[in-house]
Amino acid sequence: MIRNAAEFTFSWSLRRQEMWNCCRRKYFLHYYAARGGHDPDSGGELRRLHEMRSLLSERAYLHRLIAAELRRRFYRPHEEEDAELPDSEADPYGAVPGRLRREFRRMLRDEFRTDHAHPMLAALYYNSTPPGELLRELEKRLRNAMTAMSSGPLAMLARTRYLFRRPIDSPLEVAVGELRCFAAPILAFEEKGVLTIVEGSGADSTVLLHKFHAANKLHIPPERVRSLELIPGKGALRLAGKELNISRTLREIRGGAAEMLNAVRPDGTVREEDFPRNPAHCTLCRFRGHCR
Numbered sequence: 001m002i003r004n005a006a007e008f009t010f011s012w013s014l015r016r017q018e019m020w021n022c023c024r025r026k027y028f029l030h031y032y033a034a035r036g037g038h039d040p041d042s043g044g045e046l047r048r049l050h051e052m053r054s055l056l057s058e059r060a061y062l063h064r065l066i067a068a069e070l071r072r073r074f075y076r077p078h079e080e081e082d083a084e085l086p087d088s089e090a091d092p093y094g095a096v097p098g099r100l101r102r103e104f105r106r107m108l109r110d111e112f113r114t115d116h117a118h119p120m121l122a123a124l125y126y127n128s129t130p131p132g133e134l135l136r137e138l139e140k141r142l143r144n145a146m147t148a149m150s151s152g153p154l155a156m157l158a159r160t161r162y163l164f165r166r167p168i169d170s171p172l173e174v175a176v177g178e179l180r181c182f183a184a185p186i187l188a189f190e191e192k193g194v195l196t197i198v199e200g201s202g203a204d205s206t207v208l209l210h211k212f213h214a215a216n217k218l219h220i221p222p223e224r225v226r227s228l229e230l231i232p233g234k235g236a237l238r239l240a241g242k243e244l245n246i247s248r249t250l251r252e253i254r255g256g257a258a259e260m261l262n263a264v265r266p267d268g269t270v271r272e273e274d275f276p277r278n279p280a281h282c283t284l285c286r287f288r289g290h291c292r
């Protein structure tokens with residue numbers, strides 16, 4: 001399979017870097033081979049590859065549900081303009097269990113096949129776990145995470161005055177010099193002159209992108225930016241970047257991007273054969289249906 005790299009705008013993200021580090025073939029399939037397969041008329045192999053590209057692990061799906069709920073609660077409109085009301089959500093689990101069951105039914109009805117924007121679990125797609133067992137396990141993990149969250153992050157975020165809550169895009173495009181990068185923040189707030197950004201990653205590169213975003217767009221200096229990593233399973237918000245070395249992290253991001261761009265041949269093509277497989281990661285890989 002051959003693609004023309006000029007048809008793809010390059011950007012760096014932690015997810016992209018992790019995929020590159022995990023399996024080069026997976027990187028090629030995700031970022032080049034499957035592009036365009038969202039169109040229902042694309043058909044054939046391209047459509048199938050895009051189907052696989054869109055699959056979610058249980059962990060990623062639960063994280064997505066929880067992050068969306070957190071964002072919804074944090075930014076939902078208040079009844080009064082400057083309301084300083086406590087979070088009035090009666091049910092600590094909020095809308096999440098209902099959404100899980102609704103989406104799971106849609107997965108079983110295969111609605112994903114016609115629209116890849118609907119979530120789909122790899123375990124269902126590949127029939128690796130019976131649906132009933134899978135749903136029970138997801139509900140259990142979700143309940144545990146939301147219970148842990150309600151006494152920690154949810155309570156803490158609910159106390160954040162509405163006036164201090166700051167809208168933030170997700171995904172968030174961040175310019176690092178000439179390099180386009182992306183982060184995936186969940187929410188942000190600014191108190192006592194410090195901007196706090198919550199994200200599901202506590203990697204140094206994520207912390208650095210938060211600081212670049214704050215400096216580029218909000219003119220907030222790096223020392224007044226704090227990154228918190230959301231760990232839903234533990235119901236915790238952990239301070240990230242305690243040992244951040246800005247120049248080393250910048251070198252790592254730029255070095256990773258340069259390495260990926262070097263995989264483009266001088267004639268401007270990217271070719272599947274140049275991206276070796278890594279069988280160590282096949283068992284749970286979304287693309288295992290393609291590679292077998």
Ligand code: SF4
Nearest residue numbers: 023026277282285291
């Ligand atoms: S199935 Fe294995 S070789 Fe293929 S993309 Fe996934 S990890 Fe790589």
